[in-house]
Amino acid sequence: MTGAALFIILCLSLCLLPQKSLAQEQLQIESDTVYFTSNRKKITIPFKLVHNLIVIPARINNSNTLNFILDSGVKNTLITRLDFSDSLDLHAANKINLQGLGEGHVIEAYYSEGNNLFMEGIQGDEQAVYVLMEDVFNLSTRMGMPVHGIIGYSIFKNFIVKVNYSSKTLTLYRPDYKIRKKRRAEEYAITIEDTKPYLHGTIRQQNGDTVKVKLIVDTGASHSLSLYLPTDERLALPPKVMEAYLGRGLSGDINGKIGRIEAFRLGKYELENLTVSYPDDAAVKHAIHIADRNGNLGSDILTRFTVIFDYPHNRMLLQPNGKFKDPFQYNMAGFDVSTPLPGTNFYMIANVVENSPAMREGLKVGDQLLLINGRDCKEMKLQELLELLDGKPGRKLRLKLKRDEETFDVNFVLQSRI
Incomplete structure (x- = not known):
């Protein structure tokens, strides 16, 4: 899962509903x-x-x-x-x-x-x-x-x-090309409904219940899984969750909760201890009754595979890559980064999460990032910066920031809240 701004980036599983x-x-x-x-x-x-x-x-x-x-x-x-x-x-x-x-x-x-x-x-x-x-x-x-x-x-x-x-x-x-299935790859049936690909998988929740779910395969969602609680009475929030700003949809902000489930299984492949987002009902009210879907499967799962989308033959192939066993992380720093001058290495705090290490240390929206653990942010691409921020619990961060004309230092430790 890349970046401290994982969930803030956006939710692009759009449901375009023309009004005319x-x-x-x-x-x-x-x-x-x-x-x-x-x-x-x-x-x-x-x-x-x-x-x-x-x-x-x-x-x-x-x-x-x-x-x-x-x-x-x-x-x-x-x-x-x-x-x-x-x-x-x-x-x-x-x-x-x-x-x-x-x-x-x-x-x-x-x-x-x-x-x-x-x-x-x-x-x-x-x-x-x-x-x-x-x-x-x-x-x-x-x-x-x-x-x-x-x-x-x-x-x-x-x-x-x-x-x-x-x-x-x-x-x-070309659609008639014969794809050779690699030894470790597994094939999954997908259905294309209203132009979107769907597949079925199984989640194992913290209470031990297993639930089969129908999910959009969504390369435009940066998270791992998003589940819509109203779509199945068996879906339940984990015992430990945090309120979160999950992203941006076409019609506005998407708020909800983030927690973990024990596992998600696709065929012979099982991913454990996943972070899962649970959007508020109001944010997904236009989507929860479409195609009987329970949520979406995002790119934090897909990036762990080489993925072949074969719409002409209603199938998808997944072959694990070197990231397959990487742990699922989330925003433990408690702040998100934006670049007000896209294409330049100029980074500012875009959002500060309630009750996070960043909020406790007094970070504010608009603070400019100058140094992270001694590294000059002007010499870092956004992805490099996010990888520093997105670490394991217990990792120490030393930040130098600028607010107005004053510079100041902040030290804190990444903490898991779920």
Whole structure:
């Protein structure tokens, strides 16, 4: 699990709910196509991995190269932010309202059909694109780099998609490509419902109960598991939980609780002592009755495997990598980091958790991080910084911070609260 800001980053398992019937009709159009521009059987694309999230480059129409989070939980391409220098030249854009996860209101967006998508060796025709009128996710400041949007189903439905989290490479194969199953890999049946992939697994709770759960496989969620308590009366909170800000949905903040379960099993593979988020009912009220799902399986589990999404054959393959046995950590420092100048190594405190070590030491939102354990933060990428903050209980942190024009030192020990 990467980063002290693991749960604050966002929850991208979006439930896009247009508020106009015209938009609902448009969403059902499936004429878009994404294809190789040559006779190659596969194309490999390097990606960046921050907060367990995959970031890939792409262009829309005549735009510059934009950065997109690859999210198996979203249906349509979503532009969340554009800079003054970016130009999309969208085709026939109509203004609509959208609603999704979160405790908030609907937001305005432009919906456009008939656009072109370009990636290295790949082109997409007749692409539907949403452009948000408000940057509700603040992805760039959370990711430490310019992030312009989210892309998902148009990639997964047209290719067999292999995600190698160890090498940080995305390999796209033609739908008829014969994937050779590696010795340690296991195959799982998935169903594609309303463009989203679902599978079944089994959780073992702290009270000893085992419950079979239906989960979205969500590359756009940075956590391990999220469970929706109202969907099954057998689902129960662990005896030790903490209140938490879990992330950001399309319609607002997602609050809830974080605890641990004894295990999660997928076929022959079992992961133990997992951190699990339990969103408040109000935050997921638009999602709990969709497809009889009980929650989602996020990237803190997926990053422990090489993952092959094979939508054309309704299956997914998992092969454990070197991270498989790593412990599941969470934000024990009690503060989250943002980069107000994305692309620079300038880090500030974005959130301080109640009753955490950071709050007890007086950290405040807006404090600038200067040094961590003697290392200059200006010389650290965001992922490096997060790995220092995300340690085991008992690890000591020595911070130098700046507030207004004053610098000060803070020392504390990471403590587990669940």
